[in-house]
Amino acid sequence: MAVVNIDSRGRLTIPRKMKVKSTKAIIIPAGSFFIIIPIPPEPVKYAKNWLKTSRTRRELKKMAEELARKDTVKRAKRRKQL
Numbered sequence: 001m002a003v004v005n006i007d008s009r010g011r012l013t014i015p016r017k018m019k020v021k022s023t024k025a026i027i028i029p030a031g032s033f034f035i036i037i038p039i040p041p042e043p044v045k046y047a048k049n050w051l052k053t054s055r056t057r058r059e060l061k062k063m064a065e066e067l068a069r070k071d072t073v074k075r076a077k078r079r080k081q082l
Contacts, residue, residue: 031081
């Protein structure tokens with residue numbers, strides 16, 4: 001875990017010790033905090049062997065974001081952070 005500063009343009013710097021470079025990430029707002037999940041360089045290729053679905057990527061993304069948001073809020077309420 002690390003504490004980071006967010007500048008006036010909304011940018012944050014991840015400490016080197018976390019070894020996250022040149023990647024994209026999902027940021028999920030969850031009340032008073034955010035969850036950051038790194039995305040693999042080629043997510044479709046990475047999930048191709050184990051994810052069989054007829055849904056579009058957009059549908060899957062929307063479902064995943066909604067489920068993650070609900071789960072995060074549920075956990076925060078359980079910990080009395082919201």
